[in-house]
Amino acid sequence: MARNDSEPAKRGRGRPPSAEVRRRILETAAAVLRENGVSEVTFDKVARRAEVSRMTLYKWFRSPASLALAAFEDTYADSLRPESSGDLWTDLRTHLREFVANLSEPGIGTMVAGLLGSAQHDPALATEISDTYTRPRREGATELLRAAQERGQLPPSVDVEALVDQLWGACYARLLLPEGTLNEAFADALVTNLRALTSPH
Structure with a gap:
């Protein structure tokens, strides 16, 4: 906000x-x-x-x-790190909803897309975006997922770094590409799909 x-x-x-x-x-x-x-x-x-x-x-x-x-x-960026309640699925749903809500605010998504676009031909800006925006948020997400692995809520075989790309990267893809809608339902679907895929059958 x-x-x-x-x-x-x-x-x-x-x-x-x-x-x-x-x-x-x-x-x-x-x-x-x-x-x-x-x-x-x-x-x-x-x-x-x-x-x-x-x-x-x-x-x-x-x-x-x-x-x-x-x-x-x-002025506009969301919070740096997701808080942990001890329940992975609640935490993921809460944080992804907040992330999507921030990107969906009028004008915010356009600003993020513009900054990411500018970084494609400005290596110094790309480094600044990594240092101040994407990497701190990525570190918070990986900490959340690794803690869940330690609690047994995610299989040890899961590549946490790749999973961050799958979840948060999917939100950026919806932001930058014309296909699909970036909303709370999409955030919930990401969590539901992950839970179904990682639950014992």
């Missing part, structure tokens, strides 16, 4: 503190990102709307795409 800071920060005399400036930059970039997409997050546009210099942006962000990613992570 997007954050809504309705009360503007109060400024005293002189130069505003760097934390306040960075906050204003990220909020401005997030607004541009949601309104116009990744390609429209430019240093010129954000600097003008945030009332800061372009040099300030260059000081903190490697590129406009890097700024767009930081703004997305700060």
